[in-house]
Amino acid sequence: MKFPHQVVLITGASSGIGAELAVQLARMGCRLGLLARREELLKQVAERVEAAGGKACIAVCDVGDAAQVAEATRRVEAALGPIDCVVANAGMGWARKRLEFDAAATEQLVRTNFLGMTNAFFAALPVMLARKRGHLVAVASLAGYQGLPQDAGYAASKAAMRIHCEGMRIELRGTGIDVSTICPGFIRTPLTDRNEFDMPFLLEVEAATRKLVRxxxxxxxxxxxPWQLWWLIKLGMHTPRWLYDAILGGQGAKMQAGRTQKYSNGLDPRS
Ligand SMILES: NC(=O)c1ccc[n+]([C@@H]2O[C@H](COP(=O)([O-])OP(=O)(O)OC[C@H]3O[C@@H](n4cnc5c(N)ncnc54)[C@H](OP(=O)(O)O)[C@@H]3O)[C@@H](O)[C@H]2O)c1
Incomplete structure (x- = not known):
């Protein structure tokens, strides 16, 4: 398949899906803007990109900070040229214990996952609108279709991404800018390595990213x-709420067994 874009900005490019996406797109000859907070890891991904035949520009930033994202986007445009495609992939999860709700951690989830996406999209949009072409891609999640115990904030942040993208997609009709929402199930990455429960239909990151590229x-x-998990989710959406609550309540207890409080990337969102 010929990939339609030349300059692609990826947020959350220092690990997992974002890093793998950068390398796969480099093999297709793309020039890549790589954004994340951990500079050392970004440098390593940039080396892999260059070794695979692509060109990379790294920009350290926190996606939750609109000014930092705007500055990083300008730096990528100056180094690589106008951005054809933004993949808003940066995200975090928080495996919290049952009944331990936390306002600061929830704010951090929404700021990173949801506002991180709008910050990246809005920074690139003016140039895309002027060129009358572009592609905005959000890496949301199948978790964003229903409420999940102990992951309510994560699921809600992903649902917000999905709904925002739907509105933008319709609003941008006729401008030459497309909007795609990608909702993966479980993929083996540092984000899911913290999970202590069975992850149905778990995909390896290379295969999952190939599907994302397509x-x-x-x-x-x-x-x-994957379609198998999507069908289960659709079944869940048509299940009476009393039954859904009973099933997920049991699942929640299983998830709770032996669960320790952990954060993806080892970063405590409340620090
Ligand atoms: N793995 C799965 O099963 C799965 C399923 C559905 C959806 N997703 C979504 O896929 C995306 C990528 O996740 P992953 O599985 O690849 O996890 P990952 O390996 O933990 O990668 C997360 C990436 O996001 C970056 N990031 C986190 N907070 C950030 C911030 N405040 N500012 C800038 N960058 C930030 C991290 O970089 P730094 O820490 O260096 O900043 C890292 O590069 C996420 O949006 C996730 O929700 C994953």
């Missing part, structure tokens, strides 16, 4: 995968 290439409006 979906972007086809400019899919919404791409939910």
């Amino acid at each position: 979906a972007i290439g086809k400019r899919r409006r919404v791409y939910n995968y």
Whole structure:
């Protein structure tokens, strides 16, 4: 498949899906803007990108800070040229204990996952609108379709991404700018390494990212995968709430067994 974009900005490019996406797109000859907070890891991904035949520009920033993202986007444009595609992939999770609700951690989740996406999109949009072309891609999650015990904040942040993208997609009709929402199930990355429960239909990151690249290439409006988990989620959405609550309540107890409080990337969102 020929990938339709040349300059791609990826947020959350220092690990997991973002790092793998950068390397796969480099093999297709793309020039890549790589954003995240951990500079050392970004440098390593940039080396892999260059070794794979691509060109990389790294920009350290916190996606939750609109000014930092705008500055990073300008730096990428200056180094690589106008951005054809933004993949808003940066994200975090928080495996908290049952009944331990936390306002600061929830704010951090929403700031990173949801506002991190809008910050990246809005920074690139003016140039895309002027060029009358572009592609905005959000890496949301199948978790964003229903409420999940102990992951309510994560699921809500992903639902917000999905709904915001739907509105933008319709609003941007006729401007030459496409919007894609990607909703993966479980993928083996540092984000899911913390999970102590069974992850049904878990995908390896290389295979999962190949599917993501194909979906972007086809400019899919919404791409939910793997299909097996998507069908289970659809079944769940049509299940009476009393039954859904009972099933997920049991699942929540299983998830709780032996669970310790952990944060993806080892960063405590409340620090
Ligand atoms: N793995 C799965 O099963 C799965 C399933 C569905 C959706 N997703 C979504 O896929 C995306 C990538 O996740 P992953 O599985 O690849 O996890 P990961 O390996 O933990 O990667 C997360 C990336 O986001 C970056 N990030 C986190 N907070 C940031 C911030 N405040 N500012 C800038 N960058 C930040 C991290 O970089 P730094 O820490 O260096 O900043 C890292 O590069 C996330 O949005 C996640 O919700 C994952």
